[in-house]
Amino acid sequence: MSSEPLALSFQIALVATLVAGTVGVALAGLMARVRFVGRDLLDALLTAPMVLPPTVLGYYLLVAIGREGAIGRAYESITGAPLAFTRTAAVIAACLTALPFVVKSARAAMEDVDPRLPAAAATLGASPLRVFFTIVLPLSRNGVLAGLTLGFARALGDFGVTLMVAGNIPGLTRTGALAIYDAVQAGRDAEAAGLAATMTALGVAALYLGTKLARRRPHAW
Amino acid sequence: MPGERRERGREERRTRDAGARGERDAGQRGEPDARDSSGRGERDVGQGGELDARDSSEREPRATNDTRAFLHVRARVDGRGAPRLDVDLTLDDGLCAVMGASGAGKTTLLETIAGLTRPSEGHVAIGARVVFDARDRIFVPPHRREVGFVFQSLALFPHLSVRQNVAYGVRDRARRRELADTWLARTHAASLAERRPDTLSGGEAQRVALARAFAAEPKLLLLDEPFSALDRALRAELGDVVRALHEETRVPVVLVTHHREDAERLASRVVTLDAGRVIDAA
Numbered sequence: 001m002s003s004e005p006l007a008l009s010f011q012i013a014l015v016a017t018l019v020a021g022t023v024g025v026a027l028a029g030l031m032a033r034v035r036f037v038g039r040d041l042l043d044a045l046l047t048a049p050m051v052l053p054p055t056v057l058g059y060y061l062l063v064a065i066g067r068e069g070a071i072g073r074a075y076e077s078i079t080g081a082p083l084a085f086t087r088t089a090a091v092i093a094a095c096l097t098a099l100p101f102v103v104k105s106a107r108a109a110m111e112d113v114d115p116r117l118p119a120a121a122a123t124l125g126a127s128p129l130r131v132f133f134t135i136v137l138p139l140s141r142n143g144v145l146a147g148l149t150l151g152f153a154r155a156l157g158d159f160g161v162t163l164m165v166a167g168n169i170p171g172l173t174r175t176g177a178l179a180i181y182d183a184v185q186a187g188r189d190a191e192a193a194g195l196a197a198t199m200t201a202l203g204v205a206a207l208y209l210g211t212k213l214a215r216r217r218p219h220a221w
Numbered sequence: 222m223p224g225e226r227r228e229r230g231r232e233e234r235r236t237r238d239a240g241a242r243g244e245r246d247a248g249q250r251g252e253p254d255a256r257d258s259s260g261r262g263e264r265d266v267g268q269g270g271e272l273d274a275r276d277s278s279e280r281e282p283r284a285t286n287d288t289r290a291f292l293h294v295r296a297r298v299d300g301r302g303a304p305r306l307d308v309d310l311t312l313d314d315g316l317c318a319v320m321g322a323s324g325a326g327k328t329t330l331l332e333t334i335a336g337l338t339r340p341s342e343g344h345v346a347i348g349a350r351v352v353f354d355a356r357d358r359i360f361v362p363p364h365r366r367e368v369g370f371v372f373q374s375l376a377l378f379p380h381l382s383v384r385q386n387v388a389y390g391v392r393d394r395a396r397r398r399e400l401a402d403t404w405l406a407r408t409h410a411a412s413l414a415e416r417r418p419d420t421l422s423g424g425e426a427q428r429v430a431l432a433r434a435f436a437a438e439p440k441l442l443l444l445d446e447p448f449s450a451l452d453r454a455l456r457a458e459l460g461d462v463v464r465a466l467h468e469e470t471r472v473p474v475v476l477v478t479h480h481r482e483d484a485e486r487l488a489s490r491v492v493t494l495d496a497g498r499v500i501d502a503a
Contacts, residue, residue, distance in 0.1 A: 119337050120376035122363040124390030124437045131364075134389075138380050 004171060005179035006198055012087070012175060013155035016094030017102075020155070021148050023095075024102030028144075029132050031103075032110035033118070043107070050100045054160020057096060061165045065089060090166035090173045097158045098151030105150060105214075109143020110136055142216050149210035153203045288313035288489060291473050292441065296333045296343035296353075298326075298497075305329045306340070306497045314473040316464065318488035320481065326497035327477040328373075331443040334475070335370045336363035347441055369439030369472075373446045375430040377418035383429050384414040390437025404432040408462055424455045428462070435466055442467075444476045448483065456480065460487050 027046065031039055049057055065072040065083045075083040083089055113136055121131045137144070159177040166173035168182070176199050183192035291314035298306040306326040321327050332338035334345060336352065339360060345353035347368065352361040363370075369390075378386050388401035405411045410428035418426060427447055434442055444463065448456040464487050467474045478484050484491045493501035 114374075114376070116372050116374055116376040117378060119363070120370065120372060121378070121389065123335055123337075123366075123368060123370040123439075124433065125364050125367070125392065126389070127364055128362075135378060 005174050006176045006195065008171075008174065009156055009176035009199070010202075012090050012094050013098075013152050016091050016098050016155040017148055017152040019091070020095045020098040020102050020151050021144075024099050024147065024151070025106050025137070025144055028103050028106035028110055028147075029136065032107050033128070033132065033136065043103075046103050047100045049096055050104075054097075054158070055164060058093070058161040058164025061093060061096065061161065065092065065165060084165055085167040085169065085173065087166070087172055090162050090175065093161040093165050094155035094158050097161055098155040101150040101154055102144075102147040105147025106140065106144045109140035109147075112143070113139045142213050146210040146214035149206045149213065153206035153210070156206070157199065157203055288315040290314075291348055292334065292475070293344070293346045294330065294334060296330075296340035296345060298329050298333060298338055298340045300497070304497050306333065308494070308497070308499050310492065310499055310502070312473075312475060312492070313490065314471075315489040316467050316474045316476065316487055317490045317492060318484035319475060319477045319492050319494060320479060320484055321494035322479070324496075325494040327494055328445055329497070330494065331370065331445050331475065331477060334441070335368045335443055336361060336366050337370070367438075367440045369434035369437055369442040371430045371434050371442070371444045371447045373449060375426050375447070377421075377426060377429060377433070379418050381418075382414070383410070383416050383418065383421070386418065386429060387433045387436050390433060392438060400436060401432075404436040405429070407435070407466065408432040423450050424459065427451065427455075427459050431459070431462060431466070435470065435472070439472060442472050442474045444474060446477050446479065449479065456483060457486075463487065 027042075030036075031043055062084060063069050065075070067073070067076065067082050067084065072083045083092075117139065118131045118135050121135045122128075126134065157177055158175070159181070162173065162175060163178060168174050168178045174182070176195055180192050180195045180199070183189075183195065290311050292312040293310070294312075295309040296306060297304050306329040308326070308330065310330075319327050319330060329338055333340055333343075333353075334347070340353065340355065342355050343353065344351065344355070347366065350361075351357075351359055352366050352368075353359055377383075378389065381389070383405070384398065384401050387404055388397040391397045391400045393400060402411065402414060405414055405428075408428040408431050410425060410432055413421065413425055413429060416425075418429070421429065430447065434444075448459050451459065460483055463474065463476070466472075476484070476488060491501075492499060
């Protein structure tokens with residue numbers, strides 16, 4: 001069994017988690033701290049990747065980042081190469097699947113922060129941004145970390161979206177999940193079993209860590 | 222107005238009579254707000270106790286009328302059915318107490334002044350500065366109002382040490398630690414600097430919350446029943462700390478309390494609310 005697809009999965013999931021983490025924490029902060037029209041609609045849209053069939057998600061993504069899509073065309077005009085069916089596309093796919101987990105968990109944790117604490121910080125002269133980074137984010141740290149690990153676990157295991165927008169290119173976009181499919185199709189049962197077991201272990205480890213982090217005392221550093 | 226700076230007097234400056242209300246509108250333009258013109262950096266609080274008297278402008282000692290109108294709140298905050306708050310109130314720059322049963326609108330009043338609640342109707346002016354006006358669509362957010370707020374729950378930041386809590390609002394960044402320690406010393410809490418808020422007793426947490434609020438150098442300080450959970454002796458002691466700091470810094474204080482003896486002992490004026498309205502503004 002080649003470890004390459006697993007390493008690739010890990011690498012893609014890691015980058016995707018970093019990106020989804022940054023974007024997701026910002027969006028969660030916005031939704032938890034700022035009241036605006038369409039907040040719940042935005043929440044529903046961001047959460048939709050959790051429940052939509054991966055093919056639906058993949059389809060939309062392909063429309064956006066394919067050679068004819070707005071993002072795809074812009075990317076190609078800048079870099080000179082198409083975006084779809086590259087490793088970057090695989091990262092985007094993983095990002096999109098990870099994002100809802102980050103947003104959900106981070107927003108819940110941020111809304112759990114005693115509202116008097118950010119209010120007190122504001123009366124001490126702290127700007128909303130300073131309040132977010134010095135009070136809200138540190139106090140919701142465990143929930144944010146739990147969301148990141150969940151998102152990572154989800155990104156690690158993506159199959160459908162990755163296949164739709166990044167294909168199944170050995171060494172480039174063939175992740176662990178896709179390699180299992182190939183191995184089963186080709187009758188390489190031992191390889192499929194090995195990959196499945198490893199991915200299970202990775203996923204369970206990430207979820208276990210996530211639960212541990214979420215349960216920690218809120219302000220134990 | 223540096224030339225008119227006065228030494229801080231030891232004499233009892235706040236007379237019990239604070240009849241200034243109504244005589245002068247807090248929003249009146251004729252008199253510059255001394256606090257706005259004195260540079261923040263000049264106010265040295267590092268000299269243990271000898272705080273530079275806040276410029277009291279041309280305030281001449283008037284035998285019976287040593288305070289001036291400072292805060293004007295006309296506000297309606299809607300609630301379910303009847304408004305949660307519907308007041309038109311002018312307070313002077315001394316130490317005022319607000320009393321009333323729970324649900325009378327005391328906290329809503331303070332939140333309106335601090336900008337934590339946005340009234341549907343009205344006008345709020347602190348000194349010469351309009352911080353809220355429904356008609357002119359003025360709403361200064363809480364972090365720009367320079368209004369300190371000590372919550373009933375104190376709201377100490379649980380992930381920061383006592384010193385970090387007090388330093389949070391200190392404006393002179395280079396002297397954050399030093400000024401935090403100075404303010405802790407003034408509330409007799411210097412020994413708590415390294416502690417975490419969850420290890421403090423009720424009285425200790427109060428001292429820290431007061432130090433934190435004063436350290437931010439507010440132009441007005443609001444205290445929302447900060448001593449309600451304490452026994453009588455501790456309440457009296459902390460009340461004295463509040464009064465001493467008020468007299469030293471000249472920061473006007475609005476104190477919400479449900480203990481009449483606290484109100485009468487500390488405040489130059491007592492306002493009583495009921496069902497969101499002022500029923501007694503003696």
